[in-house]
Amino acid sequence: MSTPSYTDIAVNGLWKNNPALVQLLGLCPLLAVTSSVVNALGLAVATTFVLVTSNTTVSLIRSVVPDTVRLPVFVMIIAAAVTGTELLMQAYAYELYQILGIFLPLITTNCVILGRADGFARKQPVLPALSDGLLMGLGFGAVLLVLGALREALGTGRLFADMDLLFGAGAAAWEVVLVQDYQAFLLAILPPGAFIFTGLLIAIKHLIDARIERRRAALRAAPASGSKRVRVTGTIS
Amino acid sequence: MKLLRVSSPHAHGPNSTQRVMQQVLLASLPGVFVLTVFFGFGTLVNILWAAVVALACESLALWLRKRPLGFYLGDCSALVTALLLGIALPPYAPWWLIAIGVASAILMAKHLYGGLGYNPFNPAMVGYVVLLISFPVQMTSWAPPRGLTENVPGLLDALRACFLPGQFDAITMATPLDVLRQNSGLMMDDLWAQAPQFGRWAGIGWEWANLAFLAGGLWLLYRRIFTWHAPVAFLASLALMAALFYDGGSSASGGSPLFHLLSGATMLGAFFIITDPVSSAVSVRGRLVFGALIGILVYLIRAWGNYPDAVAFAVLIANLCAPFIDHYTQPRTYGHRPPAREDA
Numbered sequence: 001m002s003t004p005s006y007t008d009i010a011v012n013g014l015w016k017n018n019p020a021l022v023q024l025l026g027l028c029p030l031l032a033v034t035s036s037v038v039n040a041l042g043l044a045v046a047t048t049f050v051l052v053t054s055n056t057t058v059s060l061i062r063s064v065v066p067d068t069v070r071l072p073v074f075v076m077i078i079a080a081a082v083t084g085t086e087l088l089m090q091a092y093a094y095e096l097y098q099i100l101g102i103f104l105p106l107i108t109t110n111c112v113i114l115g116r117a118d119g120f121a122r123k124q125p126v127l128p129a130l131s132d133g134l135l136m137g138l139g140f141g142a143v144l145l146v147l148g149a150l151r152e153a154l155g156t157g158r159l160f161a162d163m164d165l166l167f168g169a170g171a172a173a174w175e176v177v178l179v180q181d182y183q184a185f186l187l188a189i190l191p192p193g194a195f196i197f198t199g200l201l202i203a204i205k206h207l208i209d210a211r212i213e214r215r216r217a218a219l220r221a222a223p224a225s226g227s228k229r230v231r232v233t234g235t236i237s
Numbered sequence: 238m239k240l241l242r243v244s245s246p247h248a249h250g251p252n253s254t255q256r257v258m259q260q261v262l263l264a265s266l267p268g269v270f271v272l273t274v275f276f277g278f279g280t281l282v283n284i285l286w287a288a289v290v291a292l293a294c295e296s297l298a299l300w301l302r303k304r305p306l307g308f309y310l311g312d313c314s315a316l317v318t319a320l321l322l323g324i325a326l327p328p329y330a331p332w333w334l335i336a337i338g339v340a341s342a343i344l345m346a347k348h349l350y351g352g353l354g355y356n357p358f359n360p361a362m363v364g365y366v367v368l369l370i371s372f373p374v375q376m377t378s379w380a381p382p383r384g385l386t387e388n389v390p391g392l393l394d395a396l397r398a399c400f401l402p403g404q405f406d407a408i409t410m411a412t413p414l415d416v417l418r419q420n421s422g423l424m425m426d427d428l429w430a431q432a433p434q435f436g437r438w439a440g441i442g443w444e445w446a447n448l449a450f451l452a453g454g455l456w457l458l459y460r461r462i463f464t465w466h467a468p469v470a471f472l473a474s475l476a477l478m479a480a481l482f483y484d485g486g487s488s489a490s491g492g493s494p495l496f497h498l499l500s501g502a503t504m505l506g507a508f509f510i511i512t513d514p515v516s517s518a519v520s521v522r523g524r525l526v527f528g529a530l531i532g533i534l535v536y537l538i539r540a541w542g543n544y545p546d547a548v549a550f551a552v553l554i555a556n557l558c559a560p561f562i563d564h565y566t567q568p569r570t571y572g573h574r575p576p577a578r579e580d581a
Contacts, residue, residue, distance in 0.1 A: 185337075187371040196345070 003128050014136030020198075021145035025111040030144060031194040035155065038162050040148025041141075042096045043103060046085045048137025049181040050107050053081040055133030060063050062122045071079045074117045075108070082108045084219050096165040112140060140192025143201065155189035254353070256315035257462055264453035264462075264510060265320055271449040272324065274571050275442030278395035279328020279412045283335060284320055286399060290339040298348035314353045314487040316319040321361035321509060325502060325549070326368070327379045327409075329395060329500075331402035334375050338364040347366035352451050359516045364551045378409035382442035385410065385433050413440030414501050415545060417492050425486050438541065439499035447504040454508025466521055466530035471507050472498060474532030482540065491540040501539070506531070506548035511555070518559045524567040530562075531555045 004012075021027050026047070034040045058076045065073050086104050089097040097104065107113065116136055121129040152231040153159055161172035187193050273281040294313040299306050322338055342364030350356045367422045369376045386408055390398065409421070416432045424462065429435045439446050458465055476494040484490040502510075509519060511531055518527035531551045538547030569575050 183333075183372065185371050186365055186373075190370065192370075 002126055003074060005143050006128070009024055009128060009132050010135050013132065013137075013139045014142070015139070017113075018143065018205075019112040019136055019140040020179070021117070021202050023112070025115060026140060026150075026178060027157065027198070029106060029110065030140075030147070031191060031198065032142055033100055033103050034147040034151055034194060035189045036152040037145065037148045037160050037178050038096065039099060040144040040163050042089070042093065042100055042166055043107075044137070044141030044144045046089065046100075046104060047107055047110065047112070048134065048141055049085050050078065050081045051113055051116060051133040051137040051140075052079045052130060053084070053133075054113055054117055054127045056126060058121040059116045059126045062124075070122065071114075071118070074114060074122075078113050078117065093166055099165070141152070146201065147194070147197055149189045151193055153178055155187075155193065157184070177237035239477070254312040254314065258317050260457060260460055260462055261317050261509065262313065262320060264457045265324070265450070267453050268446055268450035268505065269324065271442075271446045272328075275389075275446065276380045276393045277383075277389040278326045279330075279380060279390065279398065280335060282392075282395040282399045283321030283326050286332060287319035287326075287335050287339050288316055289317040290321060290336045290507040291343055294340050294343035295348075296546060298344055298352075302348065302352070303354070307522070309353070311362065312353065315343060318347070318361045320365075321505075322364050324505060325361065325365050329380055329390065329398035330375060332399050334372060335399070337371075338368045340364075341367040348566060354515055356515055357559075359510060359513050359552055362510065362552045362556075365549045366553060369549065377415075378569060379412050379545075381408055381410035382434075382440070384441055410434065412501070412545060413443060413496075417496075418539075421487075423487070439496045441521055443501070444499040447499040450504035450508060454504065457508060457512075463514070464521070464524065466524035467511050467517060468507040470525045470528030471511055471532045471535075472503070472528075474529040475503065475535055476532075478533055478536035482536075491536065495538065497539070499548040502548040503535070506535070506552065510548065511550055516556045516559065518562040520566045520568050523559075523562045526562050526566060527555055527559060528556060 013019075017023060020027070020030055029043055029047075033043050054074070054077050061073075078089055082105060085107070086097070089100075116133060120132050124132070149159060152161065157177065159176040160174045161176060163174045167174075184236065188197070269284065270282060292310065292315060295310060296306060299309050319339060320343060321392075323335070326335060326338065342360040344365035345367075346358050346360040347353065347356050350358075380386075380390075408539060411434065413432075413434045414457075416434055417428070420428055420432075423431070434440050436442070436444050440449070454468065456461065475497055479491055479494040479497040482491050485491050491497070492500070493514055508527075518524050534551035534554055535547040538544065542550075544550065
């Protein structure tokens with residue numbers, strides 16, 4: 001497997017192969033904790049950290065691990081990274097740690113992380129693996145943040161509430177009240193809201209992709225024929 | 238002499254979607270009239286505003302989906318959705334509440350699934366449930382009936398309540414179903430004497446509204462808009478459940494069968510909601526099962542649930558089961574053996 005360029009890695013992680021919008025991996029935490037920006041940011045940071053750590057470690061030991069036992073080894077590495085993250089959050093953002101609750105340890109079972117370890121990091125040198133982890137994490141985190149912001153704004157009429165849980169007491173003033181005396185729209189905060197908004201985001205992504213594709217087709221004189229197959233897990237060569 | 242050469246079928250029904258929907262609209266008139274007499278003009282304003290929003294949402298969705306506007310607007314199905322939602326919502330609801338409900342019914346429950354005929358859930362009930370879980374306070378405040386309040390709001394007051402919700406002090410009162418659920422330490426006769434909401438058989442106003450919807454439903458049945466199976470199964474199973482759990486006098490048990498038949502949205506549900514041809518089961522035996530399931534669920538949610546009425550939730554749950562029910566109640570084709578299931 002040839003090593004993809006860093007541009008490819010970035011485009012894949014952030015847009016073309018976005019873990020949340022295209023691969024549809026890690027939906028459980030995505031749907032469960034994105035009821036506000038601060039929750040989403042906390043989970044995004046934790047997931048990105050785990051992704052970077054596990055991808056780097058897996059890439060480092062890639063020549064030592066036999067193929068037959070690779071999955072248990074990867075899961076152990078991921079679990080160790082998650083435990084570390086959990087302890088860090090417990091130390092520095094205890095309230096957020098309590099709010100995120102079971103979804104922090106559950107990062108271990110997040111398919112994005114095992115998917116990147118098995119599909120990318122175990123065949124790639126350290127630096128590409130690290131950047132892939134980082135960009136996949138950023139792509140996932142960006143969707144988490146957008147979803148969290150949408151649901152918080154629609155559900156409570158405010159944005160960036162309780163940011164002091166993550167950034168210390170000074171951040172308590174970051175709260176923006178969008179609408180005075182807003183009538184809470186509970187559906188946006190409840191699980192159905194998460195499903196509806198995720199669906200909308202995916203639809204918007206498809207819309208933008210179709211736009212781009214149409215513009216490209218217009219630019220091209222003769223449409224090149226090629227495979228229409230959608231690749232779900234990274235670049236395979 | 239002119240000989241028309243037409244191919245079969247020679248007998249054809251006069252029922253187009255448009256005609257069916259128009260008759261449903263017509264049949265709801267007595268019920269709406271009784272609701273207006275007892276609770277004031279709130280319900281009427283609800284329905285009219287809901288109809289405006291429904292037509293706007295329907296047009297928007299059709300335009301986005303590049304469908305012919307006139308044809309689909311003409312089938313009146315959006316109006317029926319608006320009517321059902323307008324009746325189900327508490328009178329004097331603010332305009333934004335109704336708008337959100339109708340928009341989620343038409344855009345989300347109907348057009349996201351592919352429009353009329355493709356929706357697995359009853360759109361009006363989806364709209365109602367969206368509102369109920371999002372705005373429990375507004376959705377559980379029902380106006381007191383005529384006789385229990387000095388002044389039943391007129392048309393102007395109703396309009397003001399809807400469009401200028403800040404300037405209108407709505408008077409609200411617990412519905413009979415709520416009163417019964419909140420009190421479990423009384424005898425039924427004492428409860429009837431204490432709470433002013435109760436009338437002859439059920440709640441003041443409610444009993445007559447239910448009877449009026451029953452009358453409208455019977456007319457629809459006579460016009461053969463739907464078959465009797467689902468409504469009868471629903472009413473029978475609800476009455477049976479009530480009879481099983483009713484101990485004859487204490488308010489800890491769920492109320493008499495007659496009380497349940499004439500309370501809340503029972504008759505509206507039986508004849509106007511569960512008979513929706515799209516989202517209900519289609520085979521004859523399937524409709525019996527479908528109706529009976531809703532009856533059981535309505536009683537369970539009314540007796541042990543925490544919501545003002547149960548018809549919306551029961552209908553949605555039964556909608557989920559409808560394909561499953563149809564699968565197991567497939568009728569035998571005449572002259573053939575029962576269908577062998579290869580997938581079983």
